[in-house]
Amino acid sequence: AQSVTQLGSHVSVSEGALVLLRCNYSSSVPPYLFWYVQYPNQGLQLLLKYTSAATLVKGINGFEAEFKKSETSFHLTKPSAHMSDAAEYFCAVSDGSSSASKIIFGSGTRLSIRP
Amino acid sequence: NAGVTQTPKFQVLKTGQSMTLQCAQDMNHNSMYWYRQDPGMGLRLIYYSASEGTTDKGEVPNGYNVSRLNKREFSLRLESAAPSQTSVYFCASKTSTGTYNEQFFGPGTRLTVL
Numbered sequence: 001a002q003s004v005t006q007l008g009s010h011v012s013v014s015e016g017a018l019v020l021l022r023c024n025y026s027s028s029v030p031p032y033l034f035w036y037v038q039y040p041n042q043g044l045q046l047l048l049k050y051t052s053a054a055t056l057v058k059g060i061n062g063f064e065a066e067f068k069k070s071e072t073s074f075h076l077t078k079p080s081a082h083m084s085d086a087a088e089y090f091c092a093v094s095d096g097s098s099s100a101s102k103i104i105f106g107s108g109t110r111l112s113i114r115p
Numbered sequence: 116n117a118g119v120t121q122t123p124k125f126q127v128l129k130t131g132q133s134m135t136l137q138c139a140q141d142m143n144h145n146s147m148y149w150y151r152q153d154p155g156m157g158l159r160l161i162y163y164s165a166s167e168g169t170t171d172k173g174e175v176p177n178g179y180n181v182s183r184l185n186k187r188e189f190s191l192r193l194e195s196a197a198p199s200q201t202s203v204y205f206c207a208s209k210t211s212t213g214t215y216n217e218q219f220f221g222p223g224t225r226l227t228v229l
Protein backbone atom coordinates (compact mmCIF):
# COMPACT_ATOMS: atom_id res chain seq x y z
CA ALA A 1 0.00 0.00 0.00
CA GLN A 2 1.11 3.51 -0.75
CA SER A 3 1.70 6.11 1.95
CA VAL A 4 3.51 9.39 2.51
CA THR A 5 5.08 10.87 5.61
CA GLN A 6 5.70 14.57 5.93
CA LEU A 7 8.32 15.41 8.52
CA GLY A 8 7.38 18.48 10.49
CA SER A 9 3.84 19.75 10.81
CA HIS A 10 5.08 23.35 10.97
CA VAL A 11 8.13 24.95 9.40
CA SER A 12 9.09 28.60 9.91
CA VAL A 13 11.73 30.37 7.83
CA SER A 14 12.82 33.95 7.33
CA GLU A 15 11.95 35.80 4.15
CA GLY A 16 14.74 35.14 1.63
CA ALA A 17 15.86 31.91 3.32
CA LEU A 18 15.84 28.43 1.85
CA VAL A 19 12.59 26.49 2.15
CA LEU A 20 12.87 22.71 2.65
CA LEU A 21 9.76 20.62 3.22
CA ARG A 22 10.37 16.91 3.67
CA CYS A 23 8.36 14.04 2.27
CA ASN A 24 9.09 10.33 2.33
CA TYR A 25 6.94 7.84 0.49
CA SER A 26 6.21 4.16 0.57
CA SER A 27 5.10 2.47 -2.62
CA SER A 28 5.21 -1.07 -3.93
CA VAL A 29 5.13 0.15 -7.53
CA PRO A 30 6.86 3.04 -9.32
CA PRO A 31 5.36 6.01 -7.51
CA TYR A 32 3.25 8.82 -8.83
CA LEU A 33 4.17 11.73 -6.55
CA PHE A 34 2.68 15.18 -6.17
CA TRP A 35 3.04 18.33 -4.11
CA TYR A 36 -0.04 20.48 -3.54
CA VAL A 37 -0.35 23.88 -1.87
CA GLN A 38 -3.35 25.20 0.05
CA TYR A 39 -3.65 28.90 0.78
CA PRO A 40 -5.90 29.94 3.66
CA ASN A 41 -9.58 29.22 3.07
CA GLN A 42 -8.95 27.81 -0.40
CA GLY A 43 -8.85 24.44 -2.09
CA LEU A 44 -5.67 22.60 -3.04
CA GLN A 45 -3.74 23.43 -6.17
CA LEU A 46 -0.98 21.45 -7.80
CA LEU A 47 2.59 22.73 -7.30
CA LEU A 48 4.36 19.98 -9.21
CA LYS A 49 4.30 16.29 -10.03
CA TYR A 50 6.88 13.58 -10.66
CA THR A 51 6.48 11.97 -14.06
CA SER A 52 9.68 9.85 -14.21
CA ALA A 53 11.02 12.04 -17.05
CA ALA A 54 13.48 13.73 -14.68
CA THR A 55 14.39 13.34 -11.04
CA LEU A 56 14.43 17.12 -10.49
CA VAL A 57 10.96 18.50 -11.04
CA LYS A 58 10.26 22.20 -11.38
CA GLY A 59 6.91 23.57 -10.35
CA ILE A 60 5.11 26.86 -10.05
CA ASN A 61 6.20 29.83 -7.94
CA GLY A 62 9.88 28.81 -7.98
CA PHE A 63 9.40 25.51 -6.14
CA GLU A 64 11.13 22.29 -7.14
CA ALA A 65 11.36 18.76 -5.80
CA GLU A 66 13.92 16.03 -6.23
CA PHE A 67 12.92 12.37 -6.51
CA LYS A 68 15.43 10.12 -4.76
CA LYS A 69 14.52 6.48 -5.12
CA SER A 70 17.32 5.25 -2.84
CA GLU A 71 16.02 7.45 -0.03
CA THR A 72 12.30 7.09 -0.96
CA SER A 73 12.07 10.85 -0.70
CA PHE A 74 10.51 13.70 -2.66
CA HIS A 75 11.48 16.82 -0.72
CA LEU A 76 10.20 20.24 -1.80
CA THR A 77 12.57 23.21 -1.93
CA LYS A 78 12.63 26.87 -2.86
CA PRO A 79 15.89 28.84 -2.76
CA SER A 80 14.43 32.07 -1.40
CA ALA A 81 11.19 32.27 0.59
CA HIS A 82 8.66 34.99 -0.06
CA MET A 83 5.91 36.16 2.25
CA SER A 84 3.34 34.90 -0.27
CA ASP A 85 4.64 31.33 0.20
CA ALA A 86 2.94 31.10 3.60
CA ALA A 87 0.49 28.23 3.17
CA GLU A 88 -0.01 24.55 3.91
CA TYR A 89 1.81 22.07 1.70
CA PHE A 90 0.77 18.49 1.07
CA CYS A 91 2.82 15.68 -0.37
CA ALA A 92 0.78 12.95 -2.06
CA VAL A 93 1.25 9.60 -3.79
CA SER A 94 -1.09 7.88 -6.21
CA ASP A 95 -1.70 4.15 -6.22
CA GLY A 96 -1.77 3.98 -9.99
CA SER A 97 -2.77 5.76 -13.15
CA SER A 98 -6.14 4.18 -13.92
CA SER A 99 -9.50 5.87 -13.46
CA ALA A 100 -9.91 3.89 -10.23
CA SER A 101 -6.61 5.07 -8.77
CA LYS A 102 -6.63 7.16 -5.63
CA ILE A 103 -4.29 9.78 -4.22
CA ILE A 104 -3.11 9.41 -0.64
CA PHE A 105 -2.17 12.64 1.09
CA GLY A 106 0.32 13.32 3.83
CA SER A 107 -0.78 15.16 6.94
CA GLY A 108 0.55 18.48 5.66
CA THR A 109 3.24 20.99 6.62
CA ARG A 110 2.31 24.52 7.46
CA LEU A 111 4.92 26.99 6.21
CA SER A 112 5.27 30.32 7.98
CA ILE A 113 7.50 33.13 6.71
CA ARG A 114 9.11 35.57 9.15
CA PRO A 115 9.70 39.12 7.89
CA ASN B 116 -14.23 27.06 -17.60
CA ALA B 117 -15.10 27.05 -13.88
CA GLY B 118 -13.22 23.83 -12.99
CA VAL B 119 -14.67 22.18 -9.87
CA THR B 120 -17.47 24.00 -8.09
CA GLN B 121 -19.01 23.18 -4.71
CA THR B 122 -22.15 24.36 -2.97
CA PRO B 123 -22.75 25.55 -0.36
CA LYS B 124 -19.57 27.27 0.85
CA PHE B 125 -20.65 27.24 4.48
CA GLN B 126 -23.28 25.30 6.40
CA VAL B 127 -24.31 24.94 10.03
CA LEU B 128 -26.42 21.94 11.01
CA LYS B 129 -27.89 20.63 14.20
CA THR B 130 -27.18 17.06 15.26
CA GLY B 131 -29.50 14.70 13.42
CA GLN B 132 -30.25 17.00 10.49
CA SER B 133 -29.50 15.88 6.95
CA MET B 134 -27.98 17.71 4.02
CA THR B 135 -26.43 17.18 0.62
CA LEU B 136 -23.19 18.74 -0.57
CA GLN B 137 -23.11 19.38 -4.28
CA CYS B 138 -20.11 19.14 -6.58
CA ALA B 139 -19.83 19.69 -10.33
CA GLN B 140 -16.93 19.76 -12.77
CA ASP B 141 -16.83 21.03 -16.34
CA MET B 142 -13.55 19.40 -17.43
CA ASN B 143 -15.11 16.16 -18.74
CA HIS B 144 -13.25 14.17 -16.10
CA ASN B 145 -14.19 10.56 -15.48
CA SER B 146 -13.16 10.29 -11.82
CA MET B 147 -14.51 12.30 -8.91
CA TYR B 148 -13.70 12.25 -5.20
CA TRP B 149 -14.94 13.50 -1.84
CA TYR B 150 -12.48 14.28 0.98
CA ARG B 151 -12.73 15.69 4.44
CA GLN B 152 -9.97 17.81 5.94
CA ASP B 153 -9.40 17.98 9.67
CA PRO B 154 -6.54 19.75 11.48
CA GLY B 155 -3.35 17.67 11.54
CA MET B 156 -4.88 14.82 9.56
CA GLY B 157 -4.45 15.94 5.97
CA LEU B 158 -7.17 14.94 3.53
CA ARG B 159 -9.01 11.68 4.04
CA LEU B 160 -10.95 10.07 1.24
CA ILE B 161 -14.65 9.51 1.96
CA TYR B 162 -15.94 8.13 -1.33
CA TYR B 163 -14.89 8.18 -4.93
CA SER B 164 -16.36 7.48 -8.34
CA ALA B 165 -14.01 6.09 -10.97
CA SER B 166 -16.55 6.64 -13.72
CA GLU B 167 -20.19 7.56 -14.24
CA GLY B 168 -22.36 4.91 -12.65
CA THR B 169 -19.79 3.61 -10.15
CA THR B 170 -18.98 4.60 -6.58
CA ASP B 171 -16.63 3.11 -4.01
CA LYS B 172 -15.82 3.63 -0.35
CA GLY B 173 -12.68 5.40 0.68
CA GLU B 174 -10.95 5.56 4.04
CA VAL B 175 -13.76 7.13 6.10
CA PRO B 176 -17.18 6.34 4.52
CA ASN B 177 -19.27 5.81 7.66
CA GLY B 178 -22.12 8.29 8.01
CA TYR B 179 -22.03 9.35 4.36
CA ASN B 180 -23.63 8.39 1.07
CA VAL B 181 -22.84 9.54 -2.44
CA SER B 182 -24.52 9.76 -5.81
CA ARG B 183 -22.81 10.12 -9.18
CA LEU B 184 -25.72 11.86 -10.84
CA ASN B 185 -24.05 12.10 -14.24
CA LYS B 186 -20.52 12.62 -15.53
CA ARG B 187 -20.43 16.20 -14.24
CA GLU B 188 -21.99 15.89 -10.80
CA PHE B 189 -21.09 13.97 -7.64
CA SER B 190 -23.03 14.67 -4.45
CA LEU B 191 -22.28 13.77 -0.83
CA ARG B 192 -25.13 13.23 1.62
CA LEU B 193 -25.12 13.26 5.39
CA GLU B 194 -28.29 11.46 6.49
CA SER B 195 -28.04 12.25 10.21
CA ALA B 196 -25.29 14.73 10.96
CA ALA B 197 -23.08 14.28 14.01
CA PRO B 198 -20.63 16.72 15.63
CA SER B 199 -17.79 14.42 14.51
CA GLN B 200 -18.67 15.36 10.93
CA THR B 201 -17.70 18.98 11.52
CA SER B 202 -15.01 19.45 8.91
CA VAL B 203 -14.08 21.05 5.63
CA TYR B 204 -15.21 18.97 2.67
CA PHE B 205 -13.45 19.02 -0.68
CA CYS B 206 -14.55 17.61 -3.97
CA ALA B 207 -11.97 16.76 -6.63
CA SER B 208 -11.90 15.36 -10.16
CA LYS B 209 -9.34 13.69 -12.38
CA THR B 210 -9.09 12.67 -15.99
CA SER B 211 -8.29 9.05 -16.78
CA THR B 212 -6.61 9.89 -20.08
CA GLY B 213 -2.85 9.40 -19.95
CA THR B 214 -0.79 8.91 -16.81
CA TYR B 215 0.52 11.01 -13.91
CA ASN B 216 -2.85 12.70 -13.69
CA GLU B 217 -3.37 15.07 -10.83
CA GLN B 218 -6.64 15.81 -9.09
CA PHE B 219 -8.29 19.20 -9.42
CA PHE B 220 -9.97 20.52 -6.29
CA GLY B 221 -13.00 22.64 -5.55
CA PRO B 222 -12.94 25.51 -3.03
CA GLY B 223 -14.46 23.45 -0.22
CA THR B 224 -17.53 23.46 2.03
CA ARG B 225 -17.08 24.34 5.69
CA LEU B 226 -19.58 22.34 7.72
CA THR B 227 -20.28 22.79 11.41
CA VAL B 228 -22.53 20.35 13.25
CA LEU B 229 -23.78 21.59 16.60
